[in-house]
Amino acid sequence: MTLPLARRASRLTGSVIDSSTELLARQTHDVVRFAMGAPSEDLLPMADLDEAFARSGPSRYDYGESAGEPRLRDEVVKLSLEMGVETANNRIVITNGAMQGLDLAFKLLVDPGDLVIVESPTYTNGYQTAKSYEAHVISAPVDEYGLIVEALPEIVEREGRTPKAIYTIPNFQNPTGVTLPEKRKLLLLELAEKWGAVIIEDDPYRMLRFAGTPVPSFGEISPGNPLIFSVQTFSKVIAPGLRVGWIDVDPELQRLAVNAKQAIDTCTNVPNQLAIADFLAGNKLHPHIKRLLPLYRERKVAMIEAVTDTFGESVEYTQPEGGFFLWASFQNDYSSINTEELLPAAIAQGVAYIPGAAFTIDGSLRNALRLCFATSSPERIREGINRLAVSVRQHAAA
Amino acid sequence: MTLPLARRASRLTGSVIDSSTELLARQTHDVVRFAMGAPSEDLLPMADLDEAFARSGPSRYDYGESAGEPRLRDEVVKLSLEMGVETANNRIVITNGAMQGLDLAFKLLVDPGDLVIVESPTYTNGYQTAKSYEAHVISAPVDEYGLIVEALPEIVEREGRTPKAIYTIPNFQNPTGVTLPEKRKLLLLELAEKWGAVIIEDDPYRMLRFAGTPVPSFGEISPGNPLIFSVQTFSKVIAPGLRVGWIDVDPELQRLAVNAKQAIDTCTNVPNQLAIADFLAGNKLHPHIKRLLPLYRERKVAMIEAVTDTFGESVEYTQPEGGFFLWASFQNDYSSINTEELLPAAIAQGVAYIPGAAFTIDGSLRNALRLCFATSSPERIREGINRLAVSVRQHAAA
Numbered sequence: 001m002t003l004p005l006a007r008r009a010s011r012l013t014g015s016v017i018d019s020s021t022e023l024l025a026r027q028t029h030d031v032v033r034f035a036m037g038a039p040s041e042d043l044l045p046m047a048d049l050d051e052a053f054a055r056s057g058p059s060r061y062d063y064g065e066s067a068g069e070p071r072l073r074d075e076v077v078k079l080s081l082e083m084g085v086e087t088a089n090n091r092i093v094i095t096n097g098a099m100q101g102l103d104l105a106f107k108l109l110v111d112p113g114d115l116v117i118v119e120s121p122t123y124t125n126g127y128q129t130a131k132s133y134e135a136h137v138i139s140a141p142v143d144e145y146g147l148i149v150e151a152l153p154e155i156v157e158r159e160g161r162t163p164k165a166i167y168t169i170p171n172f173q174n175p176t177g178v179t180l181p182e183k184r185k186l187l188l189l190e191l192a193e194k195w196g197a198v199i200i201e202d203d204p205y206r207m208l209r210f211a212g213t214p215v216p217s218f219g220e221i222s223p224g225n226p227l228i229f230s231v232q233t234f235s236k237v238i239a240p241g242l243r244v245g246w247i248d249v250d251p252e253l254q255r256l257a258v259n260a261k262q263a264i265d266t267c268t269n270v271p272n273q274l275a276i277a278d279f280l281a282g283n284k285l286h287p288h289i290k291r292l293l294p295l296y297r298e299r300k301v302a303m304i305e306a307v308t309d310t311f312g313e314s315v316e317y318t319q320p321e322g323g324f325f326l327w328a329s330f331q332n333d334y335s336s337i338n339t340e341e342l343l344p345a346a347i348a349q350g351v352a353y354i355p356g357a358a359f360t361i362d363g364s365l366r367n368a369l370r371l372c373f374a375t376s377s378p379e380r381i382r383e384g385i386n387r388l389a390v391s392v393r394q395h396a397a398a
Numbered sequence: 399m400t401l402p403l404a405r406r407a408s409r410l411t412g413s414v415i416d417s418s419t420e421l422l423a424r425q426t427h428d429v430v431r432f433a434m435g436a437p438s439e440d441l442l443p444m445a446d447l448d449e450a451f452a453r454s455g456p457s458r459y460d461y462g463e464s465a466g467e468p469r470l471r472d473e474v475v476k477l478s479l480e481m482g483v484e485t486a487n488n489r490i491v492i493t494n495g496a497m498q499g500l501d502l503a504f505k506l507l508v509d510p511g512d513l514v515i516v517e518s519p520t521y522t523n524g525y526q527t528a529k530s531y532e533a534h535v536i537s538a539p540v541d542e543y544g545l546i547v548e549a550l551p552e553i554v555e556r557e558g559r560t561p562k563a564i565y566t567i568p569n570f571q572n573p574t575g576v577t578l579p580e581k582r583k584l585l586l587l588e589l590a591e592k593w594g595a596v597i598i599e600d601d602p603y604r605m606l607r608f609a610g611t612p613v614p615s616f617g618e619i620s621p622g623n624p625l626i627f628s629v630q631t632f633s634k635v636i637a638p639g640l641r642v643g644w645i646d647v648d649p650e651l652q653r654l655a656v657n658a659k660q661a662i663d664t665c666t667n668v669p670n671q672l673a674i675a676d677f678l679a680g681n682k683l684h685p686h687i688k689r690l691l692p693l694y695r696e697r698k699v700a701m702i703e704a705v706t707d708t709f710g711e712s713v714e715y716t717q718p719e720g721g722f723f724l725w726a727s728f729q730n731d732y733s734s735i736n737t738e739e740l741l742p743a744a745i746a747q748g749v750a751y752i753p754g755a756a757f758t759i760d761g762s763l764r765n766a767l768r769l770c771f772a773t774s775s776p777e778r779i780r781e782g783i784n785r786l787a788v789s790v791r792q793h794a795a796a
Contacts, residue, residue, distance in 0.1 A: 003624055003651060004562050004594050006531070009506045012657040036461055044459045053451060053669075061442045061637035063434055096494060096663035103662050107530065108407045112510060128661035132505065133404070164402050196402050226401055239459035241668035253401060259410040263526035264501050265494035269667045270639035271451075 011131050032384030033375040035352040037174065037236070037324045040375045043295060044239050045288045049275055052282070056274035064267040067258045068094025068246065072273045075280040076232075076246050083206070085219040085230075087248050093257045094268045096243040098204050101231035102129045103264070104247060104257050105165070105200045109229075110135045114164040117155070119147050121327075121359030121368070123174040126167055126202060135164070139361050144318065146173055146180035149187045162195035165229075170217070172205040172323025175359045175370035179321060182215050189218065192227045201230045204245075205323035207237050207289055210297035212321035219248065226250035234276055236324065236374075237289055242272040300326065302378035303371060306385035324374040329356070330367040337392065339369040345391040345398075351384045409529050430782030431773040433750035435572065435634070435722045438773045441693060442637050443686045447673055450680070454672035462668040464659045465652070466492025466644065470671045473678040474630075474644050481604070483617040483628075485646050491655045492666045494641040496602050499629035500527045501662070502645060502655050503563070503598045507627075508533045512562040515553070517545050519725075519757030519766070521572040524565055524600060533562070537759050542716065544571055544578035547585045560593035563627075568615070570603040570721025573757045573768035577719060580613050587616065590625045599628045602643075603721035605635050605687055608695035610719035617646065624648035632674055634722065634772075635687055640670040698724065700776035701769060704783035722772040727754070728765040728790075735790065737767040743789040743796075749782045 033040075067073065073092045080087045095101045102125075110116060112134035118127045120139035130137050140155055141148050147168050156162055166188065170180040180188075192199050201218050218228045233245030247257060261267070279285065303326055307315055314334040318327045330337040339355040346353065356368025373381060431438075465471065471490045478485045493499045500523075508514060510532035516525045518537035528535050538553055539546050545566050554560055564586065568578040578586075590597050599616050616626045631643030645655060659665070677683065701724055705713055712732040716725045728735040737753040744751065754766025771779060 002594070003648065004507060004596060005654070006505070006507055006509045006512075008509075009654050009658075012654060012661060038461050041456050041460070044456065046456060046459065049459070058439050058442065058444060059639075061444065061447070061639045062439070063436050063638045096667065099661070100663040107404070109402060109404050111404045111406075114404075125661045125664070128657075132658065132661050196400070198402060240461045240664075241457075241459045243663060243665070243667040250401065256403070256407050256410065259526075260407075260530065263410060263497070263523045263530050264662075265498040265641060266523070266638075267641070269494065269641035269670055272667055272669065 008132050008134055011134075012128060030350060031347065032351040032380055032387060034371045034373075034384055035354050036375070037372050038240050038375050039236065040377070043292055045279070045284060048279055048282070048284045048288070049239065052275040052278035053271065055278055056271060060271040060274050062270065064270040064273065066261045066267050067254070068092065068268060069270065069273040069277060071281070072277040075277050079280060079285070080248065083217070085217060085248070086223050087219070090251045091248050091254050093247050093249075093254055093261060094273055095245045095247060095261075096265070096268055097235050097240070098202060098231045098233035098245040099125060099129075100264070101233070101245055101247040102126050102200065102202060104260055105198075105229050105231065106130045106133045106135065107260055108253060108256050109165050109198055115159060115161055116165050116167060117152065117163045118167045118361065119169065119173065120361070121175050121356065121365055122167065123169060123202065124358050127361055130167065137361055142173065142176055142178065144178050145184065146170060146178050147184065147188070149184040149191070152191055156195070163197045165198045165200050166192065167200045167202065169202045171203055171215070172208065172320050172325065174204075174323075175325050175354065175356075176327040177318045177320030177323055177325045179215060182221065185215070185218060185221055189222050189225070198227050198229050201228060203230065204233045204236045208292065208296060208324070209322035210293040210300070224250075226252070229253065237285065237292075238276060238279065242276065244268060244272050244276050296322070296374060298378055299373040299376070299381060302381045303373040303385065306382045310385050310389045324372050326371045326373055328369055328371055329365075334392065334396075335367055337395070338366045340366065342391060342395050345395045346388055349387040349391040349394075351387040351391070353388070406530050406532055409532075410526060428748060429745065430749045430778055430785060432769045432771075432782055433752050434773070435770050436638050436773050437634065438775070441690055443677070443682060446677055446680070446682045446686070447637065450673040450676035451669060453676055454669060458669040458672050460668065462665040462671065464665050465656045466490065466666060467668065467671040467675060469679070470675040473675050477678060477683070478646065481615070483615055483646070484621050485617070488649045489646050489652050491645050491647075491652055491659060492671060493643045493645060493659075494663070494666055495633050495638070496600060496629045496631035496643040497523060497527075498662070499631070499643055499645040500524050500598065500600060502658055503596075503627050503629065504528045504531045504533065505658055506651060506654055507563050507596055513557060513559055514563050514565060515550065515561045516565045516759065517567065517571065518759070519573050519754065519763055520565065521567060521600065522756050525759055528565065535759055540571065540574055540576065542576050543582065544568060544576050545582065545586070547582040547589070550586075550589055554593070561595045563596045563598050564590065565598045565600065567600045569601055569613070570606065570718050570723065572602075572721075573723050573752065573754075574725040575716045575718030575721055575723045577613060580619065583613070583616060583619055587620050587623070596625050596627050599626060601628065602631045602634045606690065606694060606722070607720035608691040608698070622648075624650070627651065635683065635690075636674060636677065640674065642666060642670050642674050694720070694772060696776055697771040697774070697779060700779045701771040701783065704780045708783050708787045722770050724769045724771055726767055726769055727763075732790065732794075733765055735793065736764045738764065740789060740793050743793045744786055747785040747789040747792075749785040749789070751786070
C-alpha cells in the first residue's frame, strides 16, 4: 500500500537538531552536551517557576485564547518596551516557542515556489519550515558580522526575481554566534522595502549579550514597519521545555496569525503561559538574566581557551558577544575532517555537537561544527573539548 | 505598504470556535458556557495533576524529543491497548492537542488542489487546517448515524476524482454528537482502500461514552492499516489547557511526522507531558473517567429536558450517547432563526453557543446551533436554556 503523501512530506528531511541524540547518549553514558542550544539545569529559575506554577489558578487547565493569554501579552508588551521596541497587544501572538513563530511566518507569507533567502549557515529548522511550505530557498553568506547584506542585490539579480522573505538571526546568530551591525540592518530594511519582502527576524538570544555594545533591533530602527516579522522566545532566557514564545507583527498579520493558530493547535498551552506571566510580573526576569550573563561569558571564555589549548591552529572559531554558540572550523592538517562522519566517534567518547553541514541548504561547511557553551560548566566544557580531541585523533587514525 | 501574503493567508478565516468570545463574555458577566467543548473546572482532576506536576523532575524544563516524551508514548501505547487498539511506540507522536494532529495530517497528505472530504456539519478548525494547505474541500452529509458513507461514491463520481483524505469524527461527533456504526466504518475502510485515500480519524471523545454500546475504532477493525491516520487527545478526558494529544499512524508516516514536528515547534511542551505520563502511570485516568460518565450523562439529560420543556416542538435535537455536544435545530415557527444573528442577543442574556453555520464549508445549517453540555452543572444548564429562550423571544420580536 503506497501512502498518498504530499510533495512536501519527503522534503522534510529529519534534522539532527533534535534532542534525541543527546538524550539517547545521556541514557547510556555521561555525555557533554554541546549539541542542543539549551540552558543547563543549574541556570534555570526553577524555584521561581515552581512558585509561579503553584500560584496560577484553575483556569490554567482550560482552553486559552488563540492569540495567547492576555496577561502574558501585556507582559510581553512591557518587556519589549524595556528593550526599546514599541509594540502593542494587537501585534502579539503567543506561540509554542520561536519555532512556531517561524512556522506562522512561512505559512502566512509563502506560496509554493516563492523565493526565500536564508543565511548560510543558518538554523536548520528555520529553512526546513520554509521548505515545508514549498518555498524556493536560497542562501546568502554570513561573515563575522552576520548576513552579508551587501551581497543580496547580486544574488537577487542572478535569481531573476525578488524574495518574498529574508530570514535572519541578527543577534549571536545560530549557529555562528555573530551579530548583525546596525549599518547592515539599515541596508536590509532598504532592500526589503524596495523588494516588498518581509524580514523575518528570529531573535531568541538578544537578551543574552555578555560583551560589547547592544545593536538596536529592526523594530527599534523602524517602529511599526509592516515588513518586520519579529520572532521571539522565552526558551533561552527562562526554559525551553515550556515552549512559550511570541511573534510581534503588523496588526493585519497578527489577525491572520490568530486565524492560522486556531487551525494549527487552538492555543499555546496555558499553565506555562500563566507561570511565565507571573514570573515577569514579579520582576524575576532581569535579576535572572543578570545572574546568567557572567556565567555564560565565563563558559564562552572557557570553551575558547579549551579549544585554543587543545587544537591550536587546527581550529578557527568565532567570537560571540552573547548567546549560546561557538562556531568552530577545522583548519590546516584537520581541514579534511567531515564533522558529520566524526560525530559517532565523538558521541562514543561522550561529547555531542551539531555538524556544520546541518546548517546549510547544500550540505557544505563539512569541516565546521556548532558548539553550545551554555549547557555545561567550565569544567565540563574542558572535559568535552578533551573528549572531542580524543575522537578527532581516533577518527584521523582510522 | 501591501504585505506579500501567501494565497492561503486570506483563506484562513477566523473561527468563532475560539474561547475569546466566552472569555470576554465571562469578564463582563456570568455567562453560561455552551460554546467551547471544555470540561467544567469542577470535573478536572486538579489535585492529582498538581501532584503529578510536583513529582516531575527538573528535566521538565529542558527540550524534549520531537516525537514526544518516551514515558508518555509508552503510556499511550498501554492506554490504546486497553481500548482494543494494538499500537507501538514507533507509531506515536505527541502533539499539542488533537488540533496539531490534524495539522500534521494535512501537512503530510495534502498538496494544493487535492480533494479532501469532510463531514457536514464538521469541526470547523479541522477543515480550516485542510484549507491552510490549499486542499479542495468538499463535504458529505451526516445523519443520526454520522457520516453517510453510502453517499460517498456518488459524491466522488460527481467530483470526477478520488479524495486524498476523508476527515471523520466517529464518536459523539463534533458538532452533532452522533456516532458512526461499525457497518459504515467497514464500508469507509473499503472505499479508502479502493481510492487509496487516508481516513483521518479525529477521536477526542471516545472514552466518554455514557450510554449505548461502544463501536470498535478503525484501528481495532483494521489493525496496522497504513490508511488510518488516528488523531487523539487528553484535552477532553484530562484538561484542554495542557495541550497534549497524540497521533497513531503507520511507522513510515510517524517518521515524517517527527520531521514535520521539528520544523513546526520542536517539541510539545514538556511539563504537561510528564504530568500526564505520571497521571496515567498512577492509574488515575480510569477512576477519573468513571467519575465523569454519570455526571456527563446527567448533564446531557438535563439539557435535553430543558430544551424540550422550553422549546417543545420548535427545536429538534440529537441523542448523543457520549461526548460533549448536543446539536439543536430550530423548527416550525422558529425555523427562520439565523443562529449567527441570534448570538449577540444570547451573549447579552448570558449564554454562549456556536452557530451551526460555523460547522459547514458553505455557511448552511443556519437554523442550528451546537450546545456543549459538559461545561455546566444541570442547574446552570437549565438557566442557560432559559436565557437562550429569552434571547430567542427578544430576537423574534426585534
